[in-house]
Amino acid sequence: MAKKNENRVRVTLKCTECESRNYRVEKNNHNTQSPLVLNRYCPKCQKHTEHKESKDKK
Numbered sequence: 001m002a003k004k005n006e007n008r009v010r011v012t013l014k015c016t017e018c019e020s021r022n023y024r025v026e027k028n029n030h031n032t033q034s035p036l037v038l039n040r041y042c043p044k045c046q047k048h049t050e051h052k053e054s055k056d057k058k
């Protein structure tokens with residue numbers, strides 16, 4: 001009877017400007033079905049940019 005969070009998926013957040021993968025987050029697939037887009041700081045662009053979810057293959 002393991003408590004597993006089956007709805008949790010790991011996603012990588014990718015900068016939409018330079019495409020570098022800067023953040024890794026867990027999202028709840030049950031609540032969130034649309035792709036994540038978050039405004040995060042990109043070290044490469046040295047500013048806040050939109051980061052879009054791209055799924056990890058694991």
Ligand SMILES: [Zn+2]
Nearest residue numbers: 015018042045
């Ligand atoms: Zn960037």
